[in-house]
Amino acid sequence: MADTRWLDEGEQQTWRTFLTAVHLLEGALDRQLRRDSGLPHAYYQVLVALSEAPGRELTMTGLARLLRSSPSRLSHAAARLEEGGLIRRFKRPGDRRTTIAGLTPRGMETLRSAEPGHVHEVRRVLFDALTDDQVGQLRGIAESMLGVLDPGEEESRYAGPTGTGSQD
Amino acid sequence: MADTRWLDEGEQQTWRTFLTAVHLLEGALDRQLRRDSGLPHAYYQVLVALSEAPGRELTMTGLARLLRSSPSRLSHAAARLEEGGLIRRFKRPGDRRTTIAGLTPRGMETLRSAEPGHVHEVRRVLFDALTDDQVGQLRGIAESMLGVLDPGEEESRYAGPTGTGSQD
DNA sequence: AGTAATAATTTGAGCCTTCAACTGTGTTCT
DNA sequence: AGAACACAGTTGAAGGCTCAAATTATTACT
Secondary structure, three states: OOOOOOEOHHHHHHHHHHHHHHHHHHHHHHHHHHHHHOOOHHHHHHHHHHHHOHHHEEEHHHHHHHHOOOHHHHHHHHHHHHHOOOEEEEEEOOEEEEEEEEEOHHHHHHHHHHHHHHHHHHHHHOHHHOOHHHHHHHHHHHHHHHHHHOOOOHHHOOOOOOOOOOOO | OOOOOOOOHHHHHHHHHHHHHHHHHHHHHHHHHHHHHOOOHHHHHHHHHHHHOHHHEEEHHHHHHHHOOOHHHHHHHHHHHHHOOOEEEEEEOOEEEEEEEEEOHHHHHHHHHHHHHHHHHHHHHOHHHOOHHHHHHHHHHHHHHHHHHOOOOHHHOOOOOOOOEOOO
C-alpha cells in the first residue's frame, strides 16, 4: 500500500464528531425501541420490511438484501421473531429451498404500536436537530456514501425500510 | 403523547438512506480492523484514546466518558484488551477505588500497525466519497446531532478519539 | 467514631452478531 | 443419468454489548 495520507485536523474532527453522533444516535434509537416495545432496532426493521412487502411476505434472501443483513444474522433474528409469534416462516411451494417469512397479525400490531414512539425519537434525535438545509445535505451525503458502500444497488435505491412513514 | 407527525416522503428516504449508509459504513470499518489487526472497532478506539492521553493512561471513568461507553462495556473491553497484553490496569495510589488503564508497548505497536489500514478505509468509505462541501456539511450536521444527543458536553467538544490522525 | 450516601468499577446473565461449517435443493454440463 | 456446481437457508461456537446487581472504597453527616 502507498504512503498513508493521514487525516488533517479538520477531517479528524469531522470524523470523530460524526462517529460519536452516530454511536449515540443508534444507542438512543435502540434503547427507545427496546424499552417501549421490547424489540431491538434491527428486529423492528425486519417487521417494517415485511409490513411493506406485497402480502406482507418476503423471501429470507430478499429480506436480507433489503436490510443489508447477512443470511445468518437474519436467520437468527427470524428464529427469535418467530418464537415471539411476530412472524412465521414456511417453505415456498414449488421450491423447497426458499423460505418465506410473513408478518403475523400479532407482528403487525406490535409494529403499529411501536411506530409512533419510534418516529418521535427519530425526529427528536435527527430531524428536529437539523435545519431543512442540513436535512437535504444529509441525504446527499448518505447517497454518496452508498455509492461506495453499496455497489450495484443503484436501481434499488430508496434503500431499506425503517418504519417511520405514515400509516396507509 | 401528542399526535404522531409522520415522516414525509423525503424525510423517509433521507432517513433510510442514512441508516443504510451508516450500517454499511460500520460494517466496513469493523471488518477491516478485525481482519487486519484482530481488533473490533470499539476496542481500537480504546487504544487510540489511551495513546493520546498524557502518559498514555486514563481512568476507566475518563475513558468511558471519552468513548461514550457504559462503564460496564468498557470494563469488559478492558478485561479482554488486558488479556491480550495491549493494556494494563492498576489501582491509583491514593484512591483505591479508581482503576487506571495504560497502553502497553505492545498495545502501542498494535495500534501503530493498525492505523494506516484504518485511515485508508475511512478515506475510502467516507472522505473519498464526499466532496469538500459535503465534508463541511457533514461536520455541521454531526455537531447539531451532538447538541441533542450529548447534552452538557459543549466544552469537551472535539469529541472522542478515533485513531486516524498523523503520527507525532 | 459510626452510619449512611456516593463513587468507581466489576461481574454475570441474556441476547445479538459474526464467521465458518453444514444441509438440502435446484441447475448445468457432458 | 450422473457429477459438479451454485443457491437458500440454518446451525453452533465465540465474542461483544446491555442491564441489573454486587463489591469496595471514599466522603458526608450527626
